[in-house]
Amino acid sequence: MLDIQFIRDNPSLVKDAIQKKQTGSSDLVDTILELDTSWRKAVTAHQELKTDSNAAAKQIGFLMKSGQQETAQALIQQNADMKTRLATLEDESRTLQVELENLLLEVPNVPHASVPLGRTEEDNEVVYEWGEKPVFNFTPLPHWELIEEHGLVDFDRGAKVSGAGFPFYRGLGARLQRSLIQFFLDSAARRDYTEIQPPLVINEDSARGTGQLPDKEDLMYEAKRDGLYLIPTAEVPVTNLHRDEIIAEEELPIRYCAYTPCFRREAGSHGKTVRGLNRLHQFDKVELVQFVHPDASYEALESLREDAEALLVALGLPYRRLLMSTGDMGFTQAKKYDLEVWSPGQQQWLEVSSISNFESFQARRMNIRYRPAAGGKPVVLHTLNGSGLALPRIVAALLEHYQQADGSISIPQALQPWTGFQTIGP
């Protein structure tokens, strides 16, 4: 969420952000400012009365101790109505505060100046493209046919055992995916990310911290009985790792990588875009997360992006980088890139990474601050994250990209040290 002080100082900027992000009416800002004024009035009134009552209590204590019971009793009588008046004022200010906080959660992050204005995904800008789309002297198959042919993933039995979108990977399919995970993690380690194995379930506070709650509860599987959610991405537990902490400035930047399965309900997804490995309820992902000094977050965004792109380059998979427009970038991000890999068997781009700078938006919700080395008050830091990378679509693109005329699939050289095999098939 945004700092209330920032909204007080820059109401038109915030209104503008709401319009650009298409998250609702910018009247919200006026409502918030009015509420803020009445809240502050109520707080002041309550605190002033509380000052009086504290003074009276102190006085009574003093009288009691010095044996002046009667004077003390008189004072108690005199302030008999204090309690109810206090309770009324407290209720009032608390109600206003809760109302205000709820509205603050509805205000989206302000997009960075470099983000293109847009309404839909059509308005995202392709800012970079790498690699050549492969040319085949045969018709390339989509990955689900290659998978079927080589017995790499079993969708039907997954559907029997768990449901659609919960496949079994088997044999070389399982080994290929595991090798990719290992490759991604090892690459991250070389780039100074500390590996984390986080919990795969999170409590409500954590879901709120990264912005899954309120509003996006439909995204997550819920273990109602225990008040827990299955993680939709490692971003949630890993970013919450430092919730409610004050970090020494010298420790920044903090960089974490984590491999986890991710669980998403994906309610309402159907059709050919969800065929095969394109969209699953459970999928693997290596996530990169950074906690950085506010002055360094845009630099960090570019380096995080490079960390992800280096993986695609190493695998030799053609990809493009999209700079997301204001209308398509999401509620919590200030700036976001998507990386899409080319799927020759489907003749379409597949999103395999999403790389975002949240500035202080998440960190303020989570109350993550750093203590300036020069001394002074703690300052809210900046958080970023990006996939490095999401597995199933990489597997899909890799199978399709490296399929051979004889039906076999070759493994890119860079990956072979991890797989231990050079081909799948024939």
Added chain:
RNA sequence: GGAGGGGUGGCAGAGCGGUUGAAUGCACCGGUCUUGAAAACCGGCAUACCUUCGCGGGUAUCGAGGGUUCGAAUCCCUCCCCCUCCGCCA
């Protein structure tokens, strides 16, 4: 899951109904002393919010929430977490 013990500032650890945001020690920062350092001594050292042009003033916070009371870190209730023992278990 059962029984018991406990959660206090960066850490350790007092306080167990009144003037306590909280003794003391350690750590940290500044100063005195010293050629320099150590030691010793002196001083400082939580967070959030409200208010003020500013100095400052105020409110809240002793795991979380609620209650009793003129007054709660201290008493009561609920929940969370940690430790010990028992049970179960990869």
